[in-house]
Amino acid sequence: MLHSKQQLIQTLQGRDIVIWGARMTGMGFLRFSRANDLNVINFVDSDPAFTNKTLNSIPVYHPDRLKKQQQENTNLLIVVAVSIKEEEIIQSLTKMNFSKNDYMLYSDYCDSxxxxxxxxxxxxxxxxxxxxxxxxxxxxxxxxxxxxxxxxxxxxxxxxxxxxxxxxxxxxxxxxxxxxxxxxxxxxxxxxxxxxxxxxxxxxxxxxxxxxxxxxxxxxxxxxxxxxxxxxxxxxxxxxxxxxxxxxxxxxxxxxxxxxxxxxxxxxxxxxxxxxxxxxxxxxxxxxxxxxxxxxxxxxxxxxxxxxxxxxxxxxxxxxxxxxxxxxxxxxxxxxxxxxxxxxxxxxxxxxxxxxxxxxxxxxxxxxxxxxxxxxxxxxxxxxxxxxxxxxxxxxxxxxxxxxxxxxxxxxxxxxxxxxxxxxxxx
Ligand code: SF4
Known part of the structure; x- marks a missing residue:
């Protein structure tokens, strides 16, 4: 069952957010974050086309950097914001030893x-x-x-x-x-x-x-x-x-x-x-x-x-x-x-x-x-x-x-x- 918009905002408030997914779903999520005063610090995306680019003034990095980011910032929360290949990303996060508390799926709130x-x-x-x-x-x-x-x-x-x-x-x-x-x-x-x-x-x-x-x-x-x-x-x-x-x-x-x-x-x-x-x-x-x-x-x-x-x-x-x-x-x-x-x-x-x-x-x-x-x-x-x-x-x-x-x-x-x-x- 989908969670509500209010729950989404509550989950994200006060956190330093990294968006996994620099394409449209991620960009849409960025617009949502800005409208609701949420703090997005960067994107990550494994597509080399995006590496070291900037989307709407927010930098994009390779996901390899995530573990180090987490060690340096205990307030970090990863938001997986993609319309396809979500399963692949979850597998990558698991391989990198991220637990379910370290990330959330945007699709739990927006699946259309x-x-x-x-x-x-x-x-x-x-x-x-x-x-x-x-x-x-x-x-x-x-x-x-x-x-x-x-x-x-x-x-x-x-x-x-x-x-x-x-x-x-x-x-x-x-x-x-x-x-x-x-x-x-x-x-x-x-x-x-x-x-x-x-x-x-x-x-x-x-x-x-x-x-x-x-x-x-x-x-x-x-x-x-x-x-x-x-x-x-x-x-x-x-x-x-x-x-x-x-x-x-x-x-x-x-x-x-x-x-x-x-x-x-x-x-x-x-x-x-x-x-x-x-x-x-x-x-x-x-x-x-x-x-x-x-x-x-x-x-x-x-x-x-x-x-x-x-x-x-x-x-x-x-x-x-x-x-x-x-x-x-x-x-x-x-x-x-x-x-x-x-x-x-x-x-x-x-x-x-x-x-x-x-x-x-x-x-x-x-x-x-x-x-x-x-x-x-x-x-x-x-x-x-x-x-x-x-x-x-x-x-x-x-x-x-x-x-x-x-x-x-x-x-x-x-x-x-x-x-x-x-x-x-x-x-
Ligand atoms: S919606 Fe149906 S036709 Fe379209 S890709 Fe999926 S299975 Fe194929």
Missing amino acids: FYTIDVVGTCNLECPTCAHGITGAKPPRGMMAFEDFTRVIEKIKSEVEVLTHVSLYSWGEPLLHPKLPDIIKHLHKNGIAAAISSNLSIKSDDQLKRVIQASPEFFKVSLSGFYPETYNETHTGGDINLVKSNLYRLKYYIEKYESNTFVDVNYHLYTNNNQKNLQKMQELCDELGFSLSATYSLIMPLERCLDHCNGIIDPQTEELQKILLVDIDEGIEVTKDFRSSTCPFKENQTNINWDLSVPVCCTTFYKADTIVAKDYLKSDLSDIKREKDKASICAECMHYGLPAYNMGFNQSGWKKVAATKVSKDIKN
Whole structure:
């Protein structure tokens, strides 16, 4: 059973807090802490992309440092604030000899994470994304600002603690002319905002207004440094425009003293894992942005399921050849990390631009994966019940796809990737 917001504040008051998790859940928790006069001293995160970075004026360290911190500060309390991989972190804490009194789980107080896909379209057609499926014609549109405010009102009536919302799933949020107002509306309600963009956008004014609104987290998705590489997997994008926009982001962040943290999410393929990666890392270092390199997956889930079921799709099979870890290899390396539950189902609610609710963020617009037609007219309990009945989940669990989608066992992925011949430009 969830504990109350008041209990959370009481537990944390007067303690020196370290937040484990520098991504959105942690950032949302930081916003909550500041609003309630709690003392956060630093983040820790094992993702090297965050090491020695600063989030909203708070430093991020590697978890290795925790034990020493505890010895020096008996008032320390670790708050694990993540939406997935919580179990992994608990295991790490146990290995480091931390007892249950030394840490608390934010999920004991906040177990509902919301994603609102405010834009139901994209300006690019990347082949590994749902928007790049040949011949697919999903419904397209944008969530009206008024609907967005109603959605937030309803969410707040459903959960006592709501600290962050992600404003993207499949769409390109920067295409929404009211995105700055959407971010401001979240802040007005004490909620941190995350956006993700391909940044291949020609509107300097939109970038400026978004940074003025100061979203906490700004993910930039790309897959290469040089045009000939990037164009293979970010179809329709312009990496030179993306790079100049990265400079613009930096300029506006400094000019408007924005607290936005920029994380360049670098999608790894066989054609971009050497010189391209190195050059993009150098650019991120120059700008003070983090770079998170992630092994590309073929999305949405339905394509992986088709593959697992032996349904051959030529586009999927072609894409498999440029992945550093293909679907079968990814399922194999994560097989020991499977669980009987799925966090995507248990603690996440996704709301599409047209107010429909999919079973989770990995599925895309097939009638039988929509669990509510209109979020505003559906009780959360009904949504949960429909999710429990979704037949796609049984199949997905059978093949171990939640563990695969969450990318458990990164060292296993690395080993597989190392066996692939790189087609990147040699140094
Ligand atoms: S089991 Fe699969 S389809 Fe169901 S919520 Fe989890 S990831 Fe999504």
